[in-house]
Amino acid sequence: MPEGPQRSGRVALLGRPNVGKSTLLNAALGHPLAIVSPTPQTTRDAILGVTHHGSAELILLDTPGLHRPLTELGRAMNDAAREAARSADVVLFMVEVPQVQGDKPRLPRPHPGDVTLLADLAPETIVILVLNKIDRIHDKRLLLPLMSAFGQLREFTAIVPLSALKKDGVAHVLDEVARHLPEAPWQHGAEEMTDRPTRFFAAEYVREQILRATKAEVPHACAVHIDRFFEPAGGGVVHIDATIHVERPGQKAIIIGAGAEMLKRIGTQARGRIEELVGRQVNLKLWVRISPDWRKSSRELQQLGYRDATGGASATGGTLLFANLPDDIEAPQGDEVDLDAPEEDDGLESEQIEIDEDETDDDSALSPQGDEADADSDDESGDSDEADEPAAEENQ
Numbered sequence: 001m002p003e004g005p006q007r008s009g010r011v012a013l014l015g016r017p018n019v020g021k022s023t024l025l026n027a028a029l030g031h032p033l034a035i036v037s038p039t040p041q042t043t044r045d046a047i048l049g050v051t052h053h054g055s056a057e058l059i060l061l062d063t064p065g066l067h068r069p070l071t072e073l074g075r076a077m078n079d080a081a082r083e084a085a086r087s088a089d090v091v092l093f094m095v096e097v098p099q100v101q102g103d104k105p106r107l108p109r110p111h112p113g114d115v116t117l118l119a120d121l122a123p124e125t126i127v128i129l130v131l132n133k134i135d136r137i138h139d140k141r142l143l144l145p146l147m148s149a150f151g152q153l154r155e156f157t158a159i160v161p162l163s164a165l166k167k168d169g170v171a172h173v174l175d176e177v178a179r180h181l182p183e184a185p186w187q188h189g190a191e192e193m194t195d196r197p198t199r200f201f202a203a204e205y206v207r208e209q210i211l212r213a214t215k216a217e218v219p220h221a222c223a224v225h226i227d228r229f230f231e232p233a234g235g236g237v238v239h240i241d242a243t244i245h246v247e248r249p250g251q252k253a254i255i256i257g258a259g260a261e262m263l264k265r266i267g268t269q270a271r272g273r274i275e276e277l278v279g280r281q282v283n284l285k286l287w288v289r290i291s292p293d294w295r296k297s298s299r300e301l302q303q304l305g306y307r308d309a310t311g312g313a314s315a316t317g318g319t320l321l322f323a324n325l326p327d328d329i330e331a332p333q334g335d336e337v338d339l340d341a342p343e344e345d346d347g348l349e350s351e352q353i354e355i356d357e358d359e360t361d362d363d364s365a366l367s368p369q370g371d372e373a374d375a376d377s378d379d380e381s382g383d384s385d386e387a388d389e390p391a392a393e394e395n396q
């Protein structure tokens, strides 16, 4: 635990999708602020979390997993990560240790995608390598060759093996980071955990439940927009209306489910998470709307609260992270996705999009208007719903 003069600085959590960046952020904060799921590309926008560790203030930026983008959303996600890295005092480059099959010890090697991303980090950047998920390896000696292989790729300020899930080694990495932050007065109060408004997390917690409840392309085709967030001053029930945007009628039918059961489940679980965050009772109402191809449209991304990928860092041609990636990353803006474009072998996973464009024929759950479904997400308690106006009017 660092002592002495106050330190404060920005720390970017960077890495491929699914390596455990959000889990580490939550472990550092001691609170499940960021959403976590086994589905790659869960995090879509950089999330800032603040933690105080001894005399040091760590302003942690959890970034979307770096991948080969195929849509405007994918580009926006990569840009968010790139900007976080550029503005950071310290980069925590996170990788996951490979799953060791059976008893056969083999020499684990760095993932090719990690090699690509590391090569694009500026040499002067302070980079701490985090080897996550060490709980998956019984024989910890296997880590040594892996650490040594990574050490050949660039100079790391430190290499820290840990398990973010088991919170094993987290204090150690915070110590290492704190040591390299500049001396500066703290910018945030001890109770402050994030600069994101509560409504941002309300949308995230709805999306988290969709990620947990649905499979294949559905989670990636969903965006959640908060239409109304009313938090009465002086206490009382917080009222939230949110719309889940999907791309296809079949996805809408899946999200709503038979008898709106799925939507109710998503709403009930999300409401619990939001209530935990705001410390008050929440009345959450959900709608589902079809917004075809929202991920491919800059305008719709902006409307849904995702940053415009085409006007920001990508347009300035920054090379911090992506010098080795395929052309489509620096391609001029456009909403077209060329799925047949030849891929260079950069080792990065492609953005998750649907492979099968066929619609399910399960459109029976759609309302006659075809575009909106009102789900009263309150569960059986039925205690906080009476005050609401008719959903369809509120959402026009």
Ligand SMILES: Nc1nc2c(ncn2[C@@H]2O[C@H](COP(=O)(O)OP(=O)(O)OP(=O)(O)O)[C@@H](O)[C@H]2O)c(=O)[nH]1
Pocket (backbone or CB within 6 Å): 015, 016, 017, 018, 019, 020, 021, 022, 023, 024, 035, 036, 037, 038, 039, 040, 041, 042, 043, 044, 063, 064, 065, 066, 132, 133, 134, 135, 136, 162, 163, 164, 165, 166
């Ligand atoms: N076994 C094990 N699993 C972990 C550990 N840390 C994270 N996970 C799991 O890995 C999955 C992905 O974790 P996230 O924290 O969402 O990963 P991420 O890097 O933020 O993912 P993206 O949002 O896709 O960039 C989840 O199922 C986590 O529970 C760990 O230390 N050990």
